[in-house]
Amino acid sequence: MKKYDEVKKVIYDPKSDDPFTFSYYNPEEVILGKKMKDHLKFAISYWHTIDACGTDMFGGDTMDKNFGKDYGLDRYKKKADFAFELMDKLQIEYYCFHDVDIAPVGKTLEESMKYFNEMVDYISELQKKHNKKLLWNTANNFGDKIFMAGAATSPNADVFACAAAKVKAGLDAAKKLNASGYVFWGGREGYDTLLNTDMGLELDNLARFMKMAVAYAKKIGFKGSFYIEPKPKEPTKHQYDFDVATCMNFLRKYGLEKDFKMNIEANHATLAGHTFQHELYTARVNDSFGSIDANQGDLFLGWDTDQFPTNVYDTTMCMYEVLKAGGFTDGGLNFDAKTRRQSNTFEDILLAYIAGMDTFALGLRKAAELIESKKLDSFIKERYDSYTKGIGKKIVDEDTDFEELYNYALKIKDINVSSGRQEYLEQMINKVLFK
Ligand code: XUL
Ligand code: CO
Numbered sequence: 001m002k003k004y005d006e007v008k009k010v011i012y013d014p015k016s017d018d019p020f021t022f023s024y025y026n027p028e029e030v031i032l033g034k035k036m037k038d039h040l041k042f043a044i045s046y047w048h049t050i051d052a053c054g055t056d057m058f059g060g061d062t063m064d065k066n067f068g069k070d071y072g073l074d075r076y077k078k079k080a081d082f083a084f085e086l087m088d089k090l091q092i093e094y095y096c097f098h099d100v101d102i103a104p105v106g107k108t109l110e111e112s113m114k115y116f117n118e119m120v121d122y123i124s125e126l127q128k129k130h131n132k133k134l135l136w137n138t139a140n141n142f143g144d145k146i147f148m149a150g151a152a153t154s155p156n157a158d159v160f161a162c163a164a165a166k167v168k169a170g171l172d173a174a175k176k177l178n179a180s181g182y183v184f185w186g187g188r189e190g191y192d193t194l195l196n197t198d199m200g201l202e203l204d205n206l207a208r209f210m211k212m213a214v215a216y217a218k219k220i221g222f223k224g225s226f227y228i229e230p231k232p233k234e235p236t237k238h239q240y241d242f243d244v245a246t247c248m249n250f251l252r253k254y255g256l257e258k259d260f261k262m263n264i265e266a267n268h269a270t271l272a273g274h275t276f277q278h279e280l281y282t283a284r285v286n287d288s289f290g291s292i293d294a295n296q297g298d299l300f301l302g303w304d305t306d307q308f309p310t311n312v313y314d315t316t317m318c319m320y321e322v323l324k325a326g327g328f329t330d331g332g333l334n335f336d337a338k339t340r341r342q343s344n345t346f347e348d349i350l351l352a353y354i355a356g357m358d359t360f361a362l363g364l365r366k367a368a369e370l371i372e373s374k375k376l377d378s379f380i381k382e383r384y385d386s387y388t389k390g391i392g393k394k395i396v397d398e399d400t401d402f403e404e405l406y407n408y409a410l411k412i413k414d415i416n417v418s419s420g421r422q423e424y425l426e427q428m429i430n431k432v433l434f435k
Pocket of ligand 2: 265293336
């Protein structure tokens with residue numbers, strides 16, 4: 001097998017046996033009127049790819065990502081150089097980061113800000129040189145011990161202020177780097193026990209925090225989308241952004257539903273007891289589909305394992321939803337995924353991205369087939385046909401009431417609810433996937 005440095009650029013070559021080629025991802029190929037690269041808008045996650053070294057609850061690093069530099073800005077500059085070269089190799093146009101991913105943490109918040117701003121300038125140059133774009137950035141407002149009880153939902157107002165300072169700096173960076181989005185993932189915005197929690201105040205404060213972020217973005221002219229990334233649990237027992245439906249309820253309560261869309265992560269959906277498709281579909285019908293954190297979990301482990309997606313069934317149904325939602329605008333597919341602890345070489349990073357990108361490319365191809373065949377659409381259309389005429393049409397048009405329905409119902413002679421044909425539909429999908 002080739003060494004990392006020997007792989008200059010991963011290209012589409014479906015007949016090749018070389019594992020460092022794409023078998024399904026052909027960036028310039030047009031599918032349903034759009035290039036594959038514009039349908040998929042792949043991004044690398046800085047935290048997993050450039051920083052994480054394999055540490056878990058039971059053991060330390062299995063990889064070295066210090067690039068020969070012991071500490072400080074030099075190390076982070078080397079990391080950034082590596083990030084942009086990796087994107088070139090993989091033909092990935094976008095990247096995502098938390099503030100602490102790109103710069104060292106200082107002894108004080110002021111010092112951290114200084115490092116952060118210096119690295120934003122450095123990355124801004126790399127972005128131009130390599131012709132890359134920032135899909136979104138965010139703040140890590142959960143790692144430091146001051147955030148142990150949350151950030152915007154901390155019982156301590158000084159912590160709220162520090163979190164706000166970090167998001168302000170993040171929005172300034174987003175503006176400077178021309179990011180197409182800014183993400184709020186809950187971090188520790190939730191609770192471990194209700195015995196010590198004022199839930200009402202915490203939720204009100206979270207909304208206050210978000211309103212201030214929206215106002216500041218407007219003030220500085222940041223035009224990107226704001227996203228909430230739902231997750232039900234981990235690190236806290238209950239995260240306030242449990243799932244798409246819970247987030248929509250929160251946004252509507254505080255009048256923020258026009259300002260935020262959803263960044264939906266596959267592994268977070270399954271932790272909430274939903275399929276990935278369920279979360280995407282819920283966002284679509286609530287006009288809040290925005291972006292995706294692509295990964296997959298392991299249902300037997302039951303925590304946020306952030307594995308690279310290799311399940312074609314899931315990526316097909318995901319891309320089906322993305323196409324149905326009209327495709328990405330500001331959003332894209334960020335691989336919030338890390339190589340397994342034992343996959344600890346730089347070759348593994350390339351192979352993992354190739355697997356993830358190809359799995360989504362194949363999913364896109366299969367989803368396009370499903371849409372073009374219209375088989376699901378026409379089945380569903382027929383299933384709900386009773387709402388296109390007679391009393392059904394009156395219900396949809398909101399042109400009836402309980403009294404009319406009462407009189408109508410008493411006169412019905414025969415009711416024949418048609419078969420849901422689940423097995424037929426599952427077989428139909430199998431035929432699209434495996435024929
Ligand atoms: C945590 C998670 C985060 C967000 C960004 O589960 O998914 O990495 O994507 O903070
Ligand atoms: Co995520």
